[in-house]
Amino acid sequence: MNNYDSNQIVVDMKGITQKFGTLVANDNVDLTVHRGEVHALLGENGAGKTTLVNSLYGLYHPTSGEIFINGEKVIMDDPNVAIQHGIGMVHQHFMLVKPFTVVENIILGLETHKHGVLDMKKAKDQVIALSERYGLTIDPDACIQDITVGMQQRVEILKALYRGADILILDEPTAVLTPQEILDLIQIIDNLTKQGKTIIIITHKLKEITDVADFCTIIRRGKKIDTVRVADVSEADLASKMVGREVSFKVEKSKAAPSDIVLEIKDLHVKDNRDIPALRGLKLTVRKGEILGIAGVDGNGQNELEEVLIGVRKAESGSMTVNGTDLLGKSPREILDHKVSTIPQDRQKRGLVMDYSVAENIILENYKKEPFSKKGWLNFEAIRNYARKLVTEFDIRPNDEDYRAGSLSGGNQQKVIIAREISNNPDLLIAVQPTRGLDVGAIEYVHKALIAQRDKGKAVLLISFELDEVINVSDRIGVIYEGQIVGELKAEGADENEIGLMMAGGGKK
């Protein structure tokens, strides 16, 4: 962006150490940020990026270390202190009150009022003036639940600006955005830095760093590895600094050899929880030995599709056959018995029982079968032995089948699910957002596992909001928009912009 002034240090964090019990989340980390700069914090999940900015925003209190804002030492023991010092934060999970309007959300906590009675007209005028100044388009009177994710993010940014923020922390800001919205955000960041605002952006997406950041600080396992000028390094340099080894971005795979149809969905109509049509005549097929990737922005029927596929949501009409058997409306167990396995989107809610051990989670779908149980009695030895075998085979860490699933890292939780689902030897493997929240190393692992299934001649259906993932892993891509597949194309040589356009409803059939 190059709007920064290298003579003016606005944030200077020195020797920040943050311990939670025995865990050292930040170990003597330094961070220096100049006025008008876009400074990226790069690191794997759990590396300690969010912990670091939470100390800057007063949500955590560092065990040791000092924070200077504009040269003045500040004890950040409360978000209020951070706000007073011009620091604003846009959290990864938006902190918005859904039934409230845009204006109400922005003014909350700093309301315009006369003797305690709200002055909403004044508030609205102020919000509109602010949004025009920074080019952040919003609809002031709309409720948060009715606006797009992109606009919700702009509301979050306005919330910080309304509080007079000069330093904005953006925690994984692009995770939920469409490609077009990401471009808009980059434009917004440019506008903000031109007007002297400083941006600290947390991400594990390398492309975004090279697109927007001036400097990048890399954190690995709680330690600062390096701070680099982004213009001087390549994406590959950043990745190896982040992971500590060489990483291949390119997903290695041979050419697909699709054969018989395994999954065939025709004219599927499904309603969502609010009784509004979510799938409107969806149609797709997946063959043996291929990966069909479903690209699309969250909320275009992917959740409902997943739920119908695994048998927890009723369809209005249509058909869904697996190897020629109609499974629409069948129970989850019947669907499982027809050799359909699923890596669900929400691994903590649908994939695992967090309070069960790894072993118990591994037999969750087969506990009724021998040798795991007999006449209603569980055979713990058989369960343990089987689980131990999978724990070793899939390299689940720690190497302990009795470990509580909820205490595993995200990547290892995902490995438990993959171990369970793949060892069922399915004909159809459904993977929904399988790398959500995982770091580069774990993502690589999941992608290889999916491709290995394909190479074994299984049919794989991949539903993901990450366009890169869909393009890299799939053989064929279907773009979902408002409950329909609006376009289908080969993954090889697919044009990201073309797909992005279709994802936003601009494509032609």
Place this chain on the structure above:
Amino acid sequence: MILQSIAFILGTTLMYATPLIYTSLGGTISENSGVVNIGLEGIMFMGAFIGAAVGFYTHSGWIGFLAAGVVGGLFGLLHAVACITFTADQVVSGIAINFLGPGFALLLCRLTFDGAAMTVPLPLDEKISRPLNGLFEQNSFFDMIFNRYSTVYLAFILVFLMWFLLYKTRLGLRIRAVGEHPEAAATLGINVYKIRYFSVIMSGVLSGFGGAAMSIAIVSQFRVTLISGQGFIALAAMIFGRWKPQGAMWACLLFGLANGIVIFMPRTGLDISSQLLSMLPYVLTLILLVVFVGKAIAPSADGEIYEKH
């Protein structure tokens, strides 16, 4: 005669809706801040006793009424300490209060009224006033509807004030924000604990009023059977009214109407068992809850424990 009957039913509707309105307003403010308070029943019980007892000893219905609010507020504070500071399960704490309220009220009653399970009735001229008495011709249509104790009018004024508080003031915006998304409110520097304490204590005060409105305005003494489920009906009214003061008010009027009909029926000479009739408000509660609860949308963080990192 028909007019007289209608006036009679409407009058009793207002009378019986009043305690419910106070208590359901209490439920409304507490749940809008994200704290479920099923202890309303127990607090109403306590309020009914305190109102009648203090009213009897001070010879003033109004002092009794206020005292009931204060004691109700203390019970609200108890619930707040348990659920907010010590992050206890809100339902469990509410159940505890529902045991504590009636038990404590009865104990105090036996201690102060020579072992009796009811208080000595207040003389008519020491009850809460009837400001519109004499405005209409006695037993005329309007007199039968509107000549009520002050507590009735106060209840409706409070409905308006509660609506104004929740939707037009800074405090109200914060109360609702805390009930919807406490983490969001906290990141904006709002003290979630303070707001919830205020709301839960207010719910106790209002439920205390509700109990007293029963014991010193409708009847003139505290009895063990006086409240018998009205706190729960008020809670149902709040849900049926979609967690909004005005909605709760309409629901309370509906329950009041059911009560009015129950009291009116014997006068018609129709031979319906009184036991069956007195079931009416409760059956109505059940039916409404079954039909509407699924569709009603509670504040998102209602009943959730909030803990600062």
